[in-house]
Amino acid sequence: MIEILNPAELARAREAGALVADILQAMKSRSTVGTSLLEIDQWTKSMINEAGAQSCYVDYAPSFGRGPFGYYICTGVNDAVLHGRPHDYTLADGDLLTLDLAVAKNGIAADSAISFIVGSSQDPESAALIDATERALSAGIAAARPGARIGDISHAIGSVLDKAGYPVNTQFGGHGIGSTMHQDPHVRNAGRPGRGFKLRPGLLLALEPWVMADTAELVTDTDGWTLKSATGCRTAHSEHTIAITSSGAEILTLPTAGAGVSA
Ligand code: MG
Ligand code: MG
Numbered sequence: 519m520i521e522i523l524n525p526a527e528l529a530r531a532r533e534a535g536a537l538v539a540d541i542l543q544a545m546k547s548r549s550t551v552g553t554s555l556l557e558i559d560q561w562t563k564s565m566i567n568e569a570g571a572q573s574c575y576v577d578y579a580p581s582f583g584r585g586p587f588g589y590y591i592c593t594g595v596n597d598a599v600l601h602g603r604p605h606d607y608t609l610a611d612g613d614l615l616t617l618d619l620a621v622a623k624n625g626i627a628a629d630s631a632i633s634f635i636v637g638s639s640q641d642p643e644s645a646a647l648i649d650a651t652e653r654a655l656s657a658g659i660a661a662a663r664p665g666a667r668i669g670d671i672s673h674a675i676g677s678v679l680d681k682a683g684y685p686v687n688t689q690f691g692g693h694g695i696g697s698t699m700h701q702d703p704h705v706r707n708a709g710r711p712g713r714g715f716k717l718r719p720g721l722l723l724a725l726e727p728w729v730m731a732d733t734a735e736l737v738t739d740t741d742g743w744t745l746k747s748a749t750g751c752r753t754a755h756s757e758h759t760i761a762i763t764s765s766g767a768e769i770l771t772l773p774t775a776g777a778g779v780s781a
Contacts, residue, residue, distance in 0.1 A: 520703060521696035522720040527626055528761055531696075531722055534571070534628035535759050535770025538621050541565045542632050543773045545591065545619075551611050551637045555593040558617070559604040562591040566621055574620035574627050574699040584742025592618035592631075599728050599736070599753035600690055600745040611637030614644045616755045620699045627699045629724040630771035631757035644752055647729055650682035651756040654707070654727035658692075659760055662725070662767040666717050672709030675727045679707065685734035690745075692725040695759055717762045722770075726757035 523531060544565065545558050566573055579586045583601060594602030594616035595609070602616060609615065618631035633648045635641065654675045661674035671692075679686050692705030703715045707727050730736075735748035747753050760767040 519701060520694055520715065520721070521701060522718065523626070523696055523722060523761070524720065527696070528720065530624045530626040531628060531759070531761060532770055534621060534623040534626050535630075536774050537569050537571055537623055538619050538628045538630045538759070539771045539773040541621070542617055542619055542630055545617055546632060546634055549609060549615055549617070549634075549636055551609055553609045555595070555604040555607050555609070558593055559589045559591055562619065566590060569623065571621045571623040574622055574629070578699075580700075587743060592616070594618070594744065594753065594755070596752050597746045597750050598739070598744050599730060599747060599755055601743045603739075603741045603743040605741065609636045612639040612641055613637070614647070614752050614754065616753070618755065618757065622699070625697055627695055627697070628759045628771055629695055629699060629757060630759060631726060631755045633754040633756060643731065644754075646682070647684070647731055647752055647754040648756070650679060650684060651727045651729055651754045653682075654678035655725055655756045655758060658725040658727065659758065659767050659769065662717060662723065662760055662762060664718050664762055664764060667712055668703050668705055668714030668717070669709045670711045671723075671725065672706045672714075673711040675725070676708030679727060679729055682729075684729040684731065687730070687734040687736060689736065690728075692723060692757075695722045695724045719762050719764050721762040722759060723762070724757055724759045726755065728755035729753065
């Protein structure tokens with residue numbers, strides 16, 4: 519099913535999007551050397567509850583995971599790229615951390631992910647991975663406008679990743695979002711332009727390019743959830759929820775001014 523949101527629903531989507539973005543910024547600022555992934559999860563839980571919102575993750579039990587996820591945020595360190603299940607790990611200087619969060623407020627969900635380097639060491643290869651996913655996300659958003667097709671977004675994302683020299687895995691990608699977190703249409707991170715569902719105002723999409731430095735192959739961690747690069751190489755992931763408007767796309771998961779500063 520593909521949902522088209524009305525203006526009242528869009529207003530609620532903006533609220534959910536701002537909340538997701540602000541929580542991610544707060545968690546980024548708290549992700550310092552010595553912080554545990556389980557602490558990040560508990561802080562996220564508190565912020566979701568304080569906002570009167572609902573976690574899209576804690577009870578989530580899709581076919582590709584083992585039982586309910588059980589946590590409030592995805593935390594992927596270094597080779598962990600998707601569905602990173604928080605565990606008893608303490609962040610070290612130079613770790614590449616991905617935080618992925620989806621939350622529903624007043625019945626509408628928003629979904630966003632960020633990758634960044636923890637601490638003060640700035641490994642150029644990690645920075646390049648993150649930069650590629652952010653540029654691919656920007657290109658995907660730029661291709662999202664009424665009348666364009668899903669394939670135009672896929673092509674824009676895939677072209678950036680390809681040019682950056684990273685193999686692209688198309689098992690997991692972006693998706694429609696609205697009253698539930700994962701909906702049609704699927705948005706592959708590579709594809710042919712001019713194909714697929716035609717975009718129209720009121721459609722909400724979560725676009726999410728992700729890469730692994732030297733492989734397209736994923737392996738599932740023994741936790742039954744966390745997807746890692748098969749070679750152990752580093753990975754990155756960037757995601758925004760956008761709304762198709764009459765003239766282009768509005769990013770719903772941008773942090774509000776000052777978010778994270780007081781965290
Ligand atoms: Mg996500
Ligand atoms: Mg998503």
